[in-house]
Amino acid sequence: MTIKLKGDKQIENVPSLASKALRINLNDNIYGTFAEIGAGQETVRNFFRAGGASGTIAKAMSAYDKDFSDAIYGIEDDRRYVTEARLKKMLDHEMNLLEERISRDKHPNKLFFSYANTVATIDFAKKYKGHGWVGIRFQIDPNEDFSNIILHVRFKENDARLQQNTLGALGTNLIHGAFYKHNNPKKLVEYLYDHLDKDQIEIDMVNFSGPRFKNVDNRLMSLQLVKHGMTDAVMFGPDGNNLLAAKILYKKNILALRGSFRPVTKVNMDMFKKSYDMFIKESKVDEERTKVIFEITLSNLKDGSEEIDERDFLDRAELLCSLGHTVMISNFKEYYKVAQYFNNYTKKRIGLALGGKNLVELFDERYYRDLPGGILEAFGKLATSDLRVFVYPFKNKENELMTTENIKVHPRMKDLYKFFKYNGKMVDIKNADTSVLDIYSRKVLKMISEGEPGWEEMLPNGIAELIKKHSLFNCEAEEDIVSL
Template structure:
């Protein structure tokens, strides 16, 4: 299918789909009216495209069609996928392929909740399409999660309608270019109106698509502030894994992850669990990398990005990629999902950045506003010591020096145990510096393997990560 390069309005896109006699399917929309299919009806020539449009609003009726949901939750990914597969199954069952040669079947669905009357909940939902690119091909699926930013239910409905049209059009016309497909979701829309914080591609058309890279695009393009994926590489909805959880985060470049990172994490987490009286089961651990870190050497190197997250995944960790260059923004983000305890492990140099007023020039309230968000809800910093490579001096919370006008503020947080030192660290690891490890890997020097967690050196060598293979080939 040829790609149409000019940017079309949702109405024009709906008409283009309607005029393609090979595209045929159903619309099932729950929670915000039939806002997407409305575009197709109004565009004209819809009779050869729309097999059925429906809204099973009543829960009992919906359950009779798609089955019951655990905990009676209907605005879920599981519900959406059930809808997509059930509706496609009906098309396959009821429409003869013999009498409809060349038809590419699809089902589009959404299950959403818009802003409530009191405006205390903004609204969110799941939107997806299950479709074929040829009549003999297996089905592909694209599923996204959206958060509405409009402050009016009618506006949110209009946003959902345009987004749905963009998704359907992109699925058929941009399937060979997922990045362009993602960009096209915002045609005639903006991030001020809707946020996309999860996307998942599957099926034969997307066999070689890495959903982690697609998640990266969402953050890189400013479509969301953060994305999360687990150690299997699956995109996770932040609300699903952070809601009402204790959260413990470690920020780093992880290029590559070293024994220092793991020592900081393990001992910091152990202190956090004891301090707040929680368990591993009710605590979500995140290894966080910022977009600013990924861009440290210019534009984002996607191979380098995958190298970092593959190593963390091998160690079994959940990874968050964020736009939060400042720590307080990360904590503020967590606080939107949980009222439980939050802990952050960091090194001395990072804490010095936190207490640097230059860090907060963009805030009208300056550093005090930032600290109000950073140290909210009893958030604790678990500080890993730093050994100066030149002098051999050990820096901890007890002897680091902050700006003179912030000394009393620093003392306050220390006295209230909002900043605590990690005590049970391994002194031998203090002489491991990630920049030196990376240099040794690039230069094919000896000894770097012992500075990394077990199994990490092997994966770096096997897959030629961080420049290892390229250098070894020259040798």
């Protein structure tokens, strides 16, 4: 046992990796296979060393040679080996063999599992630190179908041997968590970092599926990764399943819209449609290879409090997904970090659509005090990206329409503002619907909570109906209103 500390407080005892592996080995019913490609057989090594492995391990293998791997698991359409598709084929193949070769009649109480990983560790030149897919297929009852947990990881260490050890620890935590923490998936995600630090490995995607997780919302699991600092950003698609950023953003033009979307309003959709129309008409933008991202920051989810209201988060996600959009949850307070994140996956043009009020914040020095070079360093990073900021107008207290031409920034920022604007990095969103500029999410939310009529007209088609049907944002369901 080791002690896990939070600050100066002891919060719980953490079993060692050896004790976790031994607990699995000493369970007479848990039985399965290990298939590991790319970083040695580091996970199964922990189980061999713990003792009693003969009752747990049916087979351990590593199909390192590509021809052998193809012969066993089949050939991928893209000829790649470190992919989610490859991992799933490995899990399928190994579980099918297990069921074929181990008789259920002879072993009616056996709980089968198949653990697999396919990874690429750091290259010889140390230019690419490596990444991989890790997963487990398992059952808690011999009569139930299999459940799955699939992760994507990025290595951060600069030594292949260290990365191998890290992967072994992660795999052991995953197997132990699958069998003994499956009833609390959020805790299971936290325990993946037992005996690991965030600077060793990043988990940037997780998906749960199967009967044990039928009530798990993967968007909420995705949120846990950002909330606990396991990654800086996660994405999920309209179907609610988590997405790998590298897969959907690679070499794409990206248009991102940041907001609270609490709830999504006609202003949000007008900003999206008008900025998108401008973005795809630019010469450097290929509409066929353009991805639109609706981004919510962690600070927006907290809404001034220390804790995140998970129900509120899911309400926002539900509406954006219903409109068919890809959602990103990030830990990026500053816009330059968003641009940097996208630049990890593409060198093509990036668009950021934001409201004029947010533009004023973009030029506020307070947000860059953690940078040695302050706001100049941040804008230097923005300037080196192929970036275009699309600015949506707003009305000031005097009801004047504010655009990039008359928005006021701090006097010290005027020259920087002019440089950014007149170098083409910043443009006004044309033809904005000025009739919706008085709509604010905060106002709509207040009207919903107080039962004030008229908020429905402030939202895109179909959104009000969804809010009422599912009682989102504490809205009373229609049948409840009628019964009153």
